Amino acid sequence: MRTLAAIPCFDEEVAIGSVVLRARQHVDEVLVIDDGCTDNTVKVAREAGATIISHGARKGKGQGIKSALKYAVDHDYDCLVFMDGDGQHDPGEIPLLVEQIRADAADLVIGFRTLDQMPFYRRFGRAVLDIVSSTGSPITDSQCGFRALNRKTMESMLSSLRMDDFSTESEMLRIAQERHLRIGETPINCKYGDFDTSTKNPLSHGMEVIGSIFWLAVERKPLLYIGLPGLAAMVAGIFFFLQFLRGFSETGLVPIEQGMLASLFLIPGTIAVMLGLGLALVVRMRE
Numbered sequence: 001m002r003t004l005a006a007i008p009c010f011d012e013e014v015a016i017g018s019v020v021l022r023a024r025q026h027v028d029e030v031l032v033i034d035d036g037c038t039d040n041t042v043k044v045a046r047e048a049g050a051t052i053i054s055h056g057a058r059k060g061k062g063q064g065i066k067s068a069l070k071y072a073v074d075h076d077y078d079c080l081v082f083m084d085g086d087g088q089h090d091p092g093e094i095p096l097l098v099e100q101i102r103a104d105a106a107d108l109v110i111g112f113r114t115l116d117q118m119p120f121y122r123r124f125g126r127a128v129l130d131i132v133s134s135t136g137s138p139i140t141d142s143q144c145g146f147r148a149l150n151r152k153t154m155e156s157m158l159s160s161l162r163m164d165d166f167s168t169e170s171e172m173l174r175i176a177q178e179r180h181l182r183i184g185e186t187p188i189n190c191k192y193g194d195f196d197t198s199t200k201n202p203l204s205h206g207m208e209v210i211g212s213i214f215w216l217a218v219e220r221k222p223l224l225y226i227g228l229p230g231l232a233a234m235v236a237g238i239f240f241f242l243q244f245l246r247g248f249s250e251t252g253l254v255p256i257e258q259g260m261l262a263s264l265f266l267i268p269g270t271i272a273v274m275l276g277l278g279l280a281l282v283v284r285m286r287e
Helices: 015-022 039-048 061-074 091-102 120-134 151-160 168-180 201-221 223-252 256-286
Strands: 004-008 027-034 053-054 079-082 108-113 149-150 183-188
Touching: 004 015, 004 039, 004 091, 015 027, 015 039, 027 039, 027 061, 039 053, 053 061, 053 168, 061 079, 061 151, 061 168, 061 256, 079 091, 091 108, 091 149, 091 183, 108 168, 149 151, 151 168, 168 183, 223 256
Parallel strands: 004 027, 004 079, 027 053, 108 183
Antiparallel strands: 079 149, 108 149
């Protein structure tokens, strides 16, 4: 089974050489995706024996993952392993992820970090993102970037992934669930604090992922996430409008408060219902 390790990178010169050298011991080729690096990441990775794909500008982790998927499919790899270039993932654990792919026990294998390995603020952020990303799946660590894909999963992701930011891991999990791919897990070790190479602080990372997941959900089920709340608002608006008419008929005075509440709910609710129906039609036509 031919295996490729892919490492999307932005300014990881401190650790990338060691990561590449150690990963090469367990795979047939190491691919480093240069996402607009401004330091010596590319030079160090190339000297360590990695193949380089350069975007020329910073396009986001998701775009790096897409580039790796295309390379793996075009070069007929049977297994693709994604990992970070900052030294947090241990290349020596690549066989743990590949094992389930090799045994045809899973289509996508995700490494999971035990909570005692993580700083407190990361534990909290991971818990929130796991809930948002899970969509009912019992996956232990939805955000871990250390994962292995078989050929079937590579092709599915290459044709379906849309996001270019750090929400790609969550989108990948959602696609796997929708296409009924077999998802496996394996415990891994993750090191924090050795290098200060993070390109995003945890708060902005989390908000970016949550925002992207929300819009992906809206795109897939507009009636549920736009139309249904809009309908609820319309019902509330109609209730306040009836109260408005009742107050006017009983007193002959214009009940301004009920009128404003009716407008506040009825107008946006109507727009949301129409928007939800329109987007649902677009989704149906796209399918």
